[in-house]
Amino acid sequence: MPESGATERADRSFFNRDPVVVARRLLGQRLVRRYRGIRTSGIIVETEAYLGVADRAAHTYGGRHTRRNRSMWNIGGHAYVYFVYGMHCCMNVVAGRAEQPVAVLLRALQPEQRMDTMHRRRSAARRDVDLCSGPGKLCQAMAIDRRLDGVDMVSDNRLFVELLRRRQLPTRTIAVGPRVGVDYAGEWAQEPLRFAIAGNAHVSRPRPEAGNS
DNA sequence: CCCGTGATTTAT
DNA sequence: TAAATCACGGGG
Numbered sequence A: 001m002p003e004s005g006a007t008e009r010a011d012r013s014f015f016n017r018d019p020v021v022v023a024r025r026l027l028g029q030r031l032v033r034r035y036r037g038i039r040t041s042g043i044i045v046e047t048e049a050y051l052g053v054a055d056r057a058a059h060t061y062g063g064r065h066t067r068r069n070r071s072m073w074n075i076g077g078h079a080y081v082y083f084v085y086g087m088h089c090c091m092n093v094v095a096g097r098a099e100q101p102v103a104v105l106l107r108a109l110q111p112e113q114r115m116d117t118m119h120r121r122r123s124a125a126r127r128d129v130d131l132c133s134g135p136g137k138l139c140q141a142m143a144i145d146r147r148l149d150g151v152d153m154v155s156d157n158r159l160f161v162e163l164l165r166r167r168q169l170p171t172r173t174i175a176v177g178p179r180v181g182v183d184y185a186g187e188w189a190q191e192p193l194r195f196a197i198a199g200n201a202h203v204s205r206p207r208p209e210a211g212n213s
Numbered sequence B: 001c002c003c004g005t006g007a008t009t010t011a012t
Numbered sequence C: 001t002a003a004a005t006c007a008c009g010g011g012g
Helices: A019-026 A115-121 A135-141 A183-190
Strands: A030-035 A038-050 A079-084 A088-094 A103-113 A159-163 A174-177 A194-197
Touching: A019 A038, A019 A103, A030 A103, A038 A115, A038 A135, A088 A135, A103 A115, A103 A135, A103 A194, A115 A135
Parallel strands: none
Antiparallel strands: A030 A038, A030 A159, A038 A103, A038 A194, A079 A088, A088 A103, A174 A194
């Protein structure tokens, strides 16, 4: 593998904190997926925070505890993968402390390793920037589906995060905006809970504006 | 802009 | 049991 081996894997303490902090700190880190002997990876360039019981846009709004959102009630570091619109999967990383059903949706990656495999899995993608520029796209490119719902990313070898930087990116390089596709959530739809690396070509549309803290 | 697509949720 | 919903993506 072309890895240096010195890369540090995100541990429990990385995830056991405020979801907004996790969402910002995930930017610039690496998501790794191992499947059938192939290691695909990408740099996380776009995230959204979901704040749990009080957040009308969250699947756990109002304390809902259903079969689908079961893993969102798990402790930080677990994956929450769900199926939506009859054909797509979306992947979240559970954050917060125990019994806080909060999570971070991974919305886009800058593909890094095995882009050939990603193109094979996503024939509709004509260009590299179409591979992982959306929550459903990245799941398809990385072979992430409901079989990975509930896995512990701190200990599982199939899906995990590698830390490429110890610090969060400089605040001015993080673009902030309202979350995508949650118009049903009333005032919560306007909250600035979407984060992206400013100027990165792999961020999904519409792009949040840079310059917001 | 519209529409597929089907599991999940929510209303009867 | 039935109806509505949906943290999306692709094509026109």
